[in-house]
Amino acid sequence: MTVREHVRQKVDRLRDELRRDDVGLTARALRVAELSLRAIRVWPAVTIGHERFYELTCAPRQFRGLRDLGVRLARPDDAAAMSALDGTPRARIAERFARGDLGYVAEHDRRILAHSWFHRGPAPFDEDVPLFPRWDVPADAFWSYNAFTLPEARASGVFVKLFQTALRELLTDRGAARVRCRVKVTNVPSVMLHERLGFATLGTLITVAIPGARLLSWQGSGGARHWVERRNGGHVMTFPPGGA
Ligand SMILES: CC(C)(COP(=O)(O)OP(=O)(O)OC[C@H]1O[C@@H](n2cnc3c(N)ncnc32)[C@H](O)[C@@H]1OP(=O)(O)O)[C@@H](O)C(=O)NCCC(=O)NCCS
Incomplete structure (x- = not known):
């Protein structure tokens, strides 16, 4: 070209x-x-972010379709296939297993078509650093991240089945009280998916980061808040910001 x-x-x-x-x-x-x-x-020296934060407190109803699609917890020997799906580096997947994060995969004919990850509190979720602060994850919560379906399998219900199964397990069998996540405001498929499954909006965050500093502007639960922080200061953002 x-x-x-x-x-x-x-x-x-x-x-x-x-x-x-x-x-x-x-x-x-x-x-x-x-x-x-x-x-x-x-x-990424200068970045702009526009993210919506969601929370789910009730397990969604179970999906009945796509009977040939199996959903199960990921195992360390799935790492190569999960990495091939969306390019997440193997080392990063190994770190996720090492810190006890739960990965779920959806597979058809032994081929993994989608995956999604969940990080249990109280350790903050820090994979979005340095684009964003570290996110606070309460002890009774999971942080949902890295949702991905193979492009040719999209918009056919694959991810809904995976997500509903995983969320039900986390909120019932594993005793979580809430699952939180962030979604880019312009990612309409993901916004629609979360809202359809019953996730409630906590608020929206605009970030502008330059070397050494980051401006954040929150609108949502707790009202509006705007502040500047050191970019690599290891800040943990609570929801609502400034809360305990
Ligand atoms: C978001 C993503 C995981 C959804 O996976 P998927 O397997 O296509 O989702 P499903 O087919 O199970 O979802 C169905 C629901 O999602 C929403 N949805 C999916 N694709 C959509 C699109 N192109 N436009 C609008 N809504 C869409 C709808 O609510 C849809 O329900 P409906 O078709 O019954 O109306 C997938 O688009 C993806 O991998 N995107 C790239 C990575 C990404 O953005 N991850 C999320 C980061 S927060």
Whole structure:
């Protein structure tokens, strides 16, 4: 691809983001700013985030379809297949198993089509550092992260079955009181999925990070709050921010 074609492709992408009508104006503006920072290669030195935080306290109803799709806890010997699915490095998957995080996989004919991970509190969840602060995870909660379905298996209910099975196990058999997560505001498939399964919005966070500092703006439970913190200061963000 020539440089001109490459630039045209990036500009077309920005235009598509500006024109989309499935998210609000602020979300579109922040997404265009994010893509521009990536295009001019200053990302991740300078980053912009726009995330919605969700919480689920009741186990969702069990899914009845897709009988050929098995859902089970991941084992260390699934690491290669899970890494191949979405490119998560093997070393990172090994760290997740080592700290006791639970991975769930959905498989058909012994092929893994989707996975999702859950981190149990009270240790904060820190895989999003340095883009974001560490997230507080209460002792009675799980942090849900790295949900992924193989592109060709998407929008056919695979992830719903995996998620419902996993969430039911966490909230009933494993005694959790809540499952929390963050979803990019412009990730409409994921937003729809969480809301359909009964996740309630805790709030929305806008972040702007530059080398050494990060500005955060929260709207949600606890009201509005805006603050600046050291970027690599190891801060743990509670929900609502500033709460215990
Ligand atoms: C989000 C993701 C895991 C969903 O997986 P999936 O297997 O396609 O999801 P399912 O088919 O089980 O979900 C069905 C529900 O999700 C929502 N959904 C899925 N794809 C959607 C789309 N393209 N547009 C709108 N809603 C969508 C709908 O609520 C849908 O229910 P419906 O089809 O009955 O209306 C998948 O899109 C993915 O891997 N995305 C890339 C990684 C990612 O964004 N992960 C989430 C990070 S928070």
